Amino acid sequence: MIKYDKGTLRMRNLAVIDIGGTSIKFGAWVDEKLVTMDSEPTPDNLDDFYDVLKIKVEKIKNIYGDISGVAISSPGAVNKSAGRIDGASAIPYIHGFPIFDKLEALFGLPVSVENDANCAALAEVAYGAGKDNQNILFLVLGTGVGGAIIINRKIFHGSHLYGGEFGFMQVNDHETLSEACSPVNLARKYNEITDEDLTGKEVFDLADQGNQLAHDLREKMLESLAVAIYNLQYSYDPEKFILGGGVSNNPRLLPLLREKIQQVTARVSIADIEPKVELCKFRSDANLYGAVVDFLQEHE
Structure with a gap:
């Protein structure tokens, strides 16, 4: 797994991704604020999925410069210790293999992945009703x-x-x-x-x-x-x-x-x-906020 200089994490920017069954939302964590960007239809196969994520993260890099990591909200039972997504979801091709390593290699950056409902809860704890x-x-x-x-x-x-x-x-x-x-x-x-x-x-x-x-x-x-x-x-x-x-x-x-x-x-x-x-306080952007919280907890 890619390591990150924890001492300067809060001074850096992140790409943020919320993977959904019908669409994938993208944003950036810049100067400790979430900037929502756009979304793309969720591809029906793994190769196109990787292509969409890579293109969007490169776009975030081009806009905001130095990106220190990628924070991801995902469906399924996220198995952090094994680096994979277990269970089942509307996106079957992301399950059952070490996708964390694949994503880190794809971006060349540290990655965090957490279940979408867990991300929404983390958003409420960090910034919302909790x-x-x-x-x-x-x-x-x-x-x-x-x-x-x-x-x-x-x-x-x-x-x-x-x-x-x-x-x-x-x-x-x-x-x-x-x-x-x-x-x-x-x-x-x-x-x-x-x-x-x-x-x-x-x-x-x-x-x-x-x-x-x-x-x-x-x-x-x-x-x-x-x-x-x-x-x-x-x-x-x-x-x-x-x-x-x-x-x-x-x-x-x-x-x-x-x-x-x-x-x-x-x-x-x-x-x-x-x-x-x-x-809850957050609605549509809850998973993006929570993915950032998860990244900070995991890499700090």
Whole structure:
């Protein structure tokens, strides 16, 4: 692995990359500030993937001069000790081989790679809703439910790299948390019954307009999420939970969820800690910010 002069790291610039299933975002960390640049469609093969990354990093070098490293947010179970990306994602060709070495050779620079949800959590700890906290749990409500565990302001990966994969938890009626609490699955359940084609946000809003089915489905979703948060509070005992994902933009989510958490906590008479839940600060650039934090933690 390429080594870096740690003593001058904060005085240098970084290229920053957020690898997604449909597009790859690029930015630069310059004078301790993130400068977002542009994005490219995610290629369907490894050779083109390497070409896109190399061209973009060279462009960043040309614009900002001395680049000291490349910070990367990636899907999949990032195995830092083995220098590869395990698990599976929408980009199958990046998995299962020592890609860290390939990327460092491609750029001729030190590289850091971290899972995208973990990067989003690191961004919140460094600059967002968790900046004053040591220990948080980060939950992302999207197509499924993902997240991250932060202990002492660093990612806890777990023994099998499944730390923060809250979506695998079983909740009601043998559903996983992803099945029970994803906005995508909220919409799917409603549409299967009504034969409509609504989004999760539209179903969420219908519940406020008096639609009984939407209300009942939303209540079940919030109940499952509140129970999961309660259980995680008394398992990991974080200072707070931070919620991300598209549904976090809905102003009704937080007050409804807090009310449900109060009800769940009240069922256990000896429970004297009510989980504290806040919304994330960062949206589209969270993974880029977090990739920088990961690089600084890894190379300092």
